Each structure stands twice: as structure tokens, then as C-alpha cells.
Amino acid sequence: MVTPEDIKEYIKKIPPTPAILNQTIFHVNAGDLNKAARIAEEDLALKAYLKTLVNRPIYGFKNEITELPQIFSILGANAAKQSLYNYLLTLLSPNKWVLFKMNQHLFCDLQADLSRNWHNILIHLGVDDKDIESAITLLPSSIIICEALFKDNIENVQLLRSAKNLDYNTILKRLTKLDLFDISKYISKVWQMPESVGTILLASSGIKPSMDADLNKLGKWMHLLLFYQLSKPQFIEAGLNDFVEFNTEYVMDIYEDFMQLMEVQS
Amino acid sequence: MRAVVKDGIGIFYPQGFLDGNNAPSYLTIEDINATEHLKVDMLLVSLKKVIFFNLNGLDVFVKLLLRIRTKNHISVGICDYDHKKYEAIMTYYKDSLSFSLFKTSKIAELFSSSYSVKDKTVLLYSSDPSQRSALAIELYDHGHNPIIAQTKEEFDEKSMHEDTYYVIIENTRLGLMGQKVATRVTGNAIIYTVSGFLDAEISDTFNIAYHTNSLNVGFRLFIFDAYKVISMNVHAVNFLAKLSSSAAEYNATICFVGMTFEKTPVAFKNELEDSGLMFFENMDDILKDKELLEELGGSSVAVVKNKRSLTKTIVQELSEFIDATVSTIEMMTNAKAVKKSVTMQTLVIENIEDKMASSIGFYGDIDGMIILIFPSEVAKKSCALLIGEETDDVNQILDALAEFVNIIGGRTKTLLSEKKISVDITLPRTYATAQSLLEVASSKKGVQVDMSFNDDNFTFFLTR
Numbered sequence: 001m002v003t004p005e006d007i008k009e010y011i012k013k014i015p016p017t018p019a020i021l022n023q024t025i026f027h028v029n030a031g032d033l034n035k036a037a038r039i040a041e042e043d044l045a046l047k048a049y050l051k052t053l054v055n056r057p058i059y060g061f062k063n064e065i066t067e068l069p070q071i072f073s074i075l076g077a078n079a080a081k082q083s084l085y086n087y088l089l090t091l092l093s094p095n096k097w098v099l100f101k102m103n104q105h106l107f108c109d110l111q112a113d114l115s116r117n118w119h120n121i122l123i124h125l126g127v128d129d130k131d132i133e134s135a136i137t138l139l140p141s142s143i144i145i146c147e148a149l150f151k152d153n154i155e156n157v158q159l160l161r162s163a164k165n166l167d168y169n170t171i172l173k174r175l176t177k178l179d180l181f182d183i184s185k186y187i188s189k190v191w192q193m194p195e196s197v198g199t200i201l202l203a204s205s206g207i208k209p210s211m212d213a214d215l216n217k218l219g220k221w222m223h224l225l226l227f228y229q230l231s232k233p234q235f236i237e238a239g240l241n242d243f244v245e246f247n248t249e250y251v252m253d254i255y256e257d258f259m260q261l262m263e264v265q266s
Numbered sequence: 267m268r269a270v271v272k273d274g275i276g277i278f279y280p281q282g283f284l285d286g287n288n289a290p291s292y293l294t295i296e297d298i299n300a301t302e303h304l305k306v307d308m309l310l311v312s313l314k315k316v317i318f319f320n321l322n323g324l325d326v327f328v329k330l331l332l333r334i335r336t337k338n339h340i341s342v343g344i345c346d347y348d349h350k351k352y353e354a355i356m357t358y359y360k361d362s363l364s365f366s367l368f369k370t371s372k373i374a375e376l377f378s379s380s381y382s383v384k385d386k387t388v389l390l391y392s393s394d395p396s397q398r399s400a401l402a403i404e405l406y407d408h409g410h411n412p413i414i415a416q417t418k419e420e421f422d423e424k425s426m427h428e429d430t431y432y433v434i435i436e437n438t439r440l441g442l443m444g445q446k447v448a449t450r451v452t453g454n455a456i457i458y459t460v461s462g463f464l465d466a467e468i469s470d471t472f473n474i475a476y477h478t479n480s481l482n483v484g485f486r487l488f489i490f491d492a493y494k495v496i497s498m499n500v501h502a503v504n505f506l507a508k509l510s511s512s513a514a515e516y517n518a519t520i521c522f523v524g525m526t527f528e529k530t531p532v533a534f535k536n537e538l539e540d541s542g543l544m545f546f547e548n549m550d551d552i553l554k555d556k557e558l559l560e561e562l563g564g565s566s567v568a569v570v571k572n573k574r575s576l577t578k579t580i581v582q583e584l585s586e587f588i589d590a591t592v593s594t595i596e597m598m599t600n601a602k603a604v605k606k607s608v609t610m611q612t613l614v615i616e617n618i619e620d621k622m623a624s625s626i627g628f629y630g631d632i633d634g635m636i637i638l639i640f641p642s643e644v645a646k647k648s649c650a651l652l653i654g655e656e657t658d659d660v661n662q663i664l665d666a667l668a669e670f671v672n673i674i675g676g677r678t679k680t681l682l683s684e685k686k687i688s689v690d691i692t693l694p695r696t697y698a699t700a701q702s703l704l705e706v707a708s709s710k711k712g713v714q715v716d717m718s719f720n721d722d723n724f725t726f727f728l729t730r
Contacts (some may be wrong), residue, residue, distance in 0.1 A: 001597050104541065156597045159676055163669040164652055165270045165279050174651045175600055184293040227317070231282035236291040242267070246315045255317060264283070 001156055002149045004176045005078075007183065010148055014190050015091060021046065021084060028072075028081045029130065036080065049087045052108065058116045078133040079119060086111045088191060093144050098151040100143065101238045108110035110140055113229055117262070121221050124177040124261050132218065135197040138188055139226060143178040145187060146243055166229070169205070169244040180244065181205040206247030224251040224258050267292045268300055269309065272669065274380025274693060275343070276306040277371060278327065278708065281315040286322025293330060301330065307340050308378045312371060314346035321358040331365055339471050341378075343441060345371045352437040353639045365441040365576070373435050379459060380693060384409035386432035391421035392439070402439045407459070419575055455487040455553070456480050461494035464502035475629060475690065477509070486518040487562045489552060493524035503534045507541035514542050523549050577730070579632050583682060584713055584728065587636060590677040591726050592717070598651045598670065602720040608715050613707050613727050615639055618687065620698035622664065624671040626705075630689035636678070637707060637727040638671055639700060644722040660698055668694040 017025070020043045027036035040046050050071050055064055065071055072080050086108075092106055118136035122128070146168045150157055160166060173179040185198040194217060202208040203219020204226065210216040227246045229235060251258070269276035280292050301309070313319065313329045324344075331342035343366030344355060355367060366618065368374035375381045376388065388523075390412045392398040405412040413431070415421035425434055444658060458472070478489070490506075498506075510520045521544045527535055544562075546552055552559060588605065595603040615621060615713060622645045625637040640648060642663070646656075649666035657663065675691035682689055697703040712729030 001600060089551050154598075155680075156593075159594075159673050160597070160651070162268060162271065162676060163672050164272070165277070166652075170654070171651065174654055224317075227282035231284070231288055233288045233291040236267075236288055237294075239294070242279065242281050242315075246317070248315060248317045251317070259318070 001153045002172060002175050003146070004178070006149060007176055007251065010145070011183065011186060014187055016108065017088060017191050018091075021042045021088060025046060025081060026066060028077055028084065033072040033077065033080060034069055037072040040068055040072075040084075046084075046087050049108075050083055053083055053112055056109070056112045058112050078128070078130050081130050082115050082119070082134045082137055085134050085191075085193070085198045086115060087123055089141055089144070091148055092141065092187075094147060094151075097147060099147045099154060100240055100243070102147075102240075104144075105141075106234060106238065107140070110143075110235065113136070113232075114225065117225055117229070118222070121225065124257075125218075125221070127218070131194045131196055132200065135218070136222065136225075137160055138184055138193070138197060138201050139222060141187055143240060143243065145180050145183050146172075167242055167245045169207075179205070179207075181208065206245065206250050209250070211219050220223065220251050220254050221258065223247065224254065228258075228262060233247070236239065267297055269304060269306075270670075271304060271306055273375060273378060274306050275308045275310065275371070275374060275378050276301070276304050277317060278311045279310075280311070280327075281640070282317060284316050284319035284323035284327075286320065286326070287564035289323040289326035293326065298330060301334060302337060307380055308374065308562055309334055309340055309342045310345045310368070310371065310374055311343075311478070312346040313344060313351055316351075319351075319354070324355070324358065328359075328365060335365075341366060341441075343367055343374070344370070345374050347437075349437060354618055358728060362442060363439065367437070367439045367441075369435070369437045370433070372433055373438055376408060376410055376433070377440070379408065381408075385411065385550070387411045387413065387430070388433050389413050389415065389424050390432045390435045391415040391418070392436070393418065394439075397439050401438065402433065402541060404440060455489055455559075456485050457489045457491055459491040459494075461492075462548070463496050464498035466499075466505075468502050469505050472505075472573055476692065478629065480692075481513065481518055482514045483717070486516070487521070487552075487559070488513065488518065489521045489531075491524065491549065492522050495525050497529040498534065500534075503537055506538055506543060510538065510541040510543040521542060521546055521562070523547070523552065577632065579687075580634055580728070580730070581713070583632070583685070583687065586681040586685070586716055587678055587728050588726065590674050590681055591638070594670070594674045594677055595717075595719055595724075596646055598673075599719055603717055603719040606716045606718055606723075608713065612709060612711050613637070613704070613714060613729070614706065615700045615725065617641075618700045618704075622667060623697040623700060623703040624664075624667040624694055625697075625703075626671045626675040626694045627692035628675060628689040629692070631687045632682075632689060634712075634728060634730040636671065636674060637703065637725075637729065638667075638674070639703065639725040640667075641723070644724055647720075647722065648724070664696040664698060668696050671696075 020039060024036045024040045027039065040050070047068055051066060054071050054074065055061065063232065066224065075083060089111070090104070090108070093104065097103060106192065114136050117132065122133060129200060149172065152169055157168070157171065160171065162178050169179045169181070181202050188198045188201065198217045199210050200218045200222060203210040203216050204222035206223045230240045235241065267278055267280065269278050309331055311331065334340065335342045345368040347355070347369065350366065352369070356363070363706070368377070376386065388410055390398065390401055392401060402412045402414050412477045413424065422437070428434065455568055460468070513520050515687065520542070522538070523546045525545070552562065592603040592605070620642050621639055622642055623637060623639040624633055628631070645663055645667055646653070648661060649670050652666040652669050653662060671694045675694070679689055679691055707729065710729040712727050715726040717724055717726060
């Protein structure tokens with residue numbers, strides 16, 4: 001089915017961060033949002049992405065926001081950096097989805113929902129850190145990797161899953177000794193994201209807790225947030241609800257807090 | 267979402283949050299149709315990976331379960347929950363709880379007739395005396411040994427000796443159990459469990475296709491466990507008489523065990539005896555009497571007198587069977603499987619020591635049986651994807667081998683359906699030793715294909 005060679009091939013194809021994006025991120029990190037916006041103007045696809053992103057209902061703006069300086073100013077440094085990484089991830093996503101019933105629009109919806117809710121979680125937890133805010137952007141990469149590696153094995157996976165309750169992450173791990181989150185962490189290195197991003201991401205898998213209690217706690221929140229999002233009807237219908245295994249025990253200590261924050265009522 | 271099927275139990279595994287808004291998205295029309303056609307005797311929804319649910323969400327699944335129970339006469343319920351979830355379910359359905367609740371899927375297995383493991387000692391407690399009795403009776407009927415705690419104090423005390431019991435049963439309730447005639451295999455005999463009043467409905471609840479296939483693959487002894495039968499009418503008598511007559515054509519025997527004729531005309535018994543059906547008071551009268559067992563055909567499937575040979579159609583489709591096996595091996599091992607030799611012969615197993623096997627029957631437009639024989643180490647490698655970790659636990663390996671041959675059966679079914687050949691598959695069967703396989707299949711003629719992958723050899727055998 002999927003072999004270690006397939007993973008090597010996939011990793012080889014991960015593009016480095018484009019130069020314009022690199023410079024934009026550099027200026028966001030330095031706190032110069034005006035300069036970041038001016039550089040971002042040079043990449044029309046990036047500009048279009050950011051415009052569409054901030055005008056999604058979840059951001060709640062009444063009037064359409066069209067100018068990049070305004071977008072960067074509204075987002076602020078943390079959310080701007082997060083959005084730039086979200087854009088970077090769309091460069092990895094397929095033009096046509098086969099394994100999951102997804103499309104570009106739905107994928108961007110998922111990114112926006114995750115980013116916005118993660119932002120609220122970090123405020124709730126009193127965490128103000130650009131890198132940690134950006135960590136959420138890499139979470140959906142596991143979906144893109146899963147699509148790429150399994151899209152040619154749909155029938156095989158269906159047969160296997162009819163006999164045994166196995167998620168894609170477990171199948172991949174058993175076949176190749178690497179799982180989706182290991183590959184996501186590798187992507188974070190290629191894109192020169194900080195080490196903490198990779199650590200939170202691994203912890204968010206629900207099977208690789210971190211020794212660092214603070215980062216592990218963030219991993220738990222991310223794990224629960226992922227399944228909160230994947231329980232939305234559109235993502236269940238897309239086949240994403242059980243692509244990785246949900247570890248309910250792992251998140252039990254933050255569950256009540258999460259439910260209050262998300263205002264989920266029985 | 268599709269149910270995962272194992273040992274005759276289908277289980278849905280939703281994850282995350284389950285509410286009225288998202289629950290319908292789990293079940294497409296295709297999923298519902300596929301569920302209706304599942305060959306299972308129990309259908310469950312697992313809450314193991316559900317962190318939040320409400321009545322509206324759960325009810326979407328419950329409605330499906332109840333619909334399937336009405337249509338297919340099977341047991342349905344919910345499993346894998348903690349005390350808090352159990353309390354929530356009891357609150358939601360307090361006046362209308364007609365489905366079963368099993369704290370774990372391991373507990374549910376004990377109540378499934380297709381589950382092969384018997385004779386387990388379990389500790390049981392329910393605060394509801396009628397449930398306590400119902401659970402104990404069902405467990406006993408399924409061949410287990412329930413230790414019943416009459417009070418919570420007694421239960422807490424006995425629970426401290428956890429290792430004494432296969433499983434501790436609490437927070438579990440039985441709803442309406444399935445009315446399908448339950449089937450299990452004991453040695454080389456097939457046992458059907460029937461209960462209550464037998465009438466014309468038996469022709470709906472009895473799986474005639476499974477019975478015919480069992481005859482075709484060589485089973486010669488069929489026992490109706492009728493301890494709980496109160497009476498029967500003329501329609502049931504006619505059905506059983508026909509069943510017995512058709513079994514005679516295969517030299518097979520049908521027995522009725524445990525039925526008293528207090529409320530049934532003795533003339534019915536005479537009529538059934540005339541058609542060849544035999545009556546016994548106790549199951550052990552047959553199963554523990556080796557001579558009688560041999561006489562009745564239950565000592566070995568190999569006693570079949572009229573051996574059935576492969577048909578032209580099966581031979582024509584041989585490549586489909588081999589392709590299904592090869593592609594499954596390749597999928598599970600990521601290694602290339604190579605065909606070494608193909609011969610028409612009776613089954614030959616070289617170096618009989620340390621080998622395991624599994625088989626699965628198929629029936630429909632064509633019928634027969636696929637057998638796979640592996641050295642134990644190769645079986646482990648072949649099933650590594652299913653097992654997940656290194657293990658020497660024979661039961662775990664056999665369990666995985668059953669899943670493995672089930673996948674091959676499923677793939678064969680798909681490949682044949684593309685050629686407009688419709689077949690169904692039976693439950694898989696496993697053999698811890700090659701000797702136990704030979705007792706069943708040594709005289710069978712078929713196509714033997716010796717194969718290898720990564721220099722490991724295994725044998726595929728296709729027979730009828």
C-alpha cells in the first residue's frame with residue numbers, strides 16, 4: 001500500500017517557503033506590518049488569499065476589507081503570521097481531492113475556523129506568542145498528507161477498515177513506522193518554523209505527548225479543537241471525522257474548560 | 267460511516283461530538299443500505315471515542331438500530347461508555363429503552379452467538395433484579411459461567427479480585443434480543459439456537475443460505491438447541507421436515523436437543539422423526555459421545571461420502587481468487603507476492619509442524635471455500651498491519667488471520683461481482699494447527715497454489 005519510499009518521494013516534493021512570503025514573515029516578526037503588507041502586494045495569489053480569509057463570516061467584519069495594510073493592521077502581528085502560514089499550506093493542498101470529499105473552499109473554511117478558535121483558546125489561556133499562534137496552521141497539513149499518500153489506495157483502505165477499526169494514521173504508522181504528524185513536523189522544519197510548533201503538533205496527535213507540560217497542554221487543546229471541528233457536518237460528510245483517532249482520555253482534564261469556552265450546551 | 271464487522275458483530279465508531287445537527291451526516295443513504303445488508307447478529311454503536319452527545323444526536327443512530335432490528339431480527343445496542351454516559355443514556359431513554367447497553371464491546375461479544383469463545387467466568391451485577399436474571403440467563407445460554415452479585419456490597423467485594431474473572435459486567439442492560447436463529451460452530455457440528463414458539467416465522471429468521479453453504483462445504487451434523495422452545499405449530503413442523511429431508515440428500519443429520527413435548531402434539535414429533543430428524547434430551551448426549559458423534563457425522567467433516575469437485579465456473583474464476591489473495595497479501599505486507607506453483611490435487615501440507623490456517627466459505631452463484639495455510643512466523647508478518655505490535659499470543663494471531671481471510675473474501679466478492687457473479691461469504695474460521703485443518707479438509711480436492719513473499723512461503727487452496 002503506502003511504502004517508506006512513497007513518503008520519501010512526498011517529502012522531496014515539499015516546496016520551500018517562497019521568497020516573498022519569507023520576507024513578509026520576516027517583517028511581521030519584526031513588528032513592521034506596513035512593510036510586510038507592501039511586500040505581500042507583490043504576490044497576487046497571497047493577496048487574494050488574505051482578502052478572502054479575513055472576509056469570512058468567522059472574522060465577523062461588516063464591510064468588505066480589500067487593502068492589505070488594512071488587513072495586516074486588523075489581524076495584528078500574531079494572526080497575520082498565522083494567516084501567512086495558512087497561505088503557505090494551501091500551496092501543498094491538491095487541486096482535486098480524491099480520498100476526502102473536500103475542495104479548496106472547504107479547506108480554507110477549516111483553516112479559518114481552526115485559526116480563529118485557536119486564537120480564542122490562546123487568549124483564554126493567556127498565551128501571547130506568535131509562534132504558538134502559528135502552530136495551528138500546520139495541523140491541517142496532516143489531512144493534505146493523508147490525501148496525497150492514500151488517494152491511490154482507497155479501495156484497499158476501505159476493505160481493511162471494514163474488518164478492523166483502523167484510522168489512516170495508525171495504518172501509515174504500521175506500514176512505514178512514520179505517521180502523519182511526523183511528516184507534518186518535518187514540513188515545519190522545511191518551512192523553518194520554530195521547534196515548539198513541531199512539539200505542539202506532535203502532542204496534538206493524541207498519541208505523542210510532550211515532556212514539556214505547557215506545550216503538552218497546548219497539544220491537548222489542539223487535539224480537542226481538531227475533533228470539535230471535524231465533528232461539523234461538512235467535515236463528517238467529507239470523510240474527515242475518523243481519519244485520525246480521537247483520544248478522549250487524553251483531553252479529559254481540559255474538557256469542561258473547552259466546552260465552556262466554545263459555549264457547547266447539552 | 268460504515269460499521270466494522272467482526273465475529274458477527276457490526277460496530278459504528280463515531281468520533282468527537284454527536285448532536286442533532288451533525289449526527290445525520292454520519293449516515294448517508296448508501297451507509298444505511300449497506301448496514302441493512304450486513305450479515306451480523308448484533309449491531310452496536312460505540313461511544314468510546316465520543317466525548318459529547320445529546321439525545322438528538324444519539325437518537326439518529328438509535329433509530330437506525332431499531333429499524334435494522336425490526337428488519338433483520340438482530341440484537342442492537344450501544345457499547346463502550348463510562349458511568350456518566352450510561353447515566354445520560356438511561357435518563358434520555360428511561361421509558362423507552364428497548365435496545366441493549368453493553369459497557370464494553372468485550373461484554374457485548376459474550377452475548378453474540380457467533381462469538382466462538384465460550385465458557386468464560388464473569389462477575390455480574392445489576393441493581394435491577396429482572397435485568398440481573400435476564401443477563402445471567404443469556405450468559406448461561408451462550409455457554410458462559412456468570413457469578414451473580416445480589417447486592418452492590420457483594421459486587422464491590424468480589425470486584426476486588428478482578429483477575430478471577432474474564433470480565434466484570436455492570437452498567438449493562440439487555441433490550442430485546444435478536445430473534446434471528448443464532449448460529450455457532452462447535453467442532454464440526456453447527457448449532458442453531460431456537461426459542462419460544464416456533465411458527466411460520468422460522469422460515470424468515472433461519473439463514474437457509476448459510477445452512478446450504480454449510481452442507482456444501484462439508485458439515486454433516488446440525489443441532490437445534492431447543493431447550494427454550496415452548497411449542498411449535500404445523501408450519502414450523504413442515505419447515506423442519508423439509509430441512510431434514512434436504513439434509514438427507516447430503517447424508518447429513520439434523521438433531522433437536524432439549525425440547526419437551528408438554529405443550530406440543532406428540533404427532534408432530536413422530537412426523538419429524540419420520541422425516542429423519544433425531545431428538546435428544548441433552549446436548550452432551552451428542553457432543554460428549556464420540557461414537558455417536560462419529561455416527562452422526564460430527565467427528566469430522568472429512569467423512570463426506572460424495573466429495574464435491576470444483577466446477578468449471580470456479581476454475582474459470584481461479585485468477586480472481588488468486589488476485590484477491592495476492593493483492594491482500596501485498597496490501598498488508600508491502601511485499602510482492604509471487605505464485606510458485608499451481609496444481610489440482612488433494613490438500614498437501616509439507617512440514618506440518620508450526621503452521622496455522624484460516625478459511626472462508628462463499629456461496630451464491632458459485633460456492634466453495636478458500637483456505638490459507640501459513641507457517642506461524644509468516645502468519646504474524648502477514649497480519650502485522652492488523653495486529654499492530656509483535657505478539658506471540660496465538661489467539662491474537664488467529665484473530666488477525668480471521669480478519670485477514672475475511673478481507674480476502676470481501677475482495678473476492680467485489681472482483682466476482684464485477685463479472686456479474688454474485689456471492690456471499692461466511693464467517694471466517696481459523697485453525698491453530700495444520701492438523702486441525704487436515705481433519706476437515708484432507709480429502710478435499712481443489713486447486714493448490716504455493717506462493718511466497720519476501721522468501722516466506724504460504725499456501726492457498728481453493729475447494730468445494
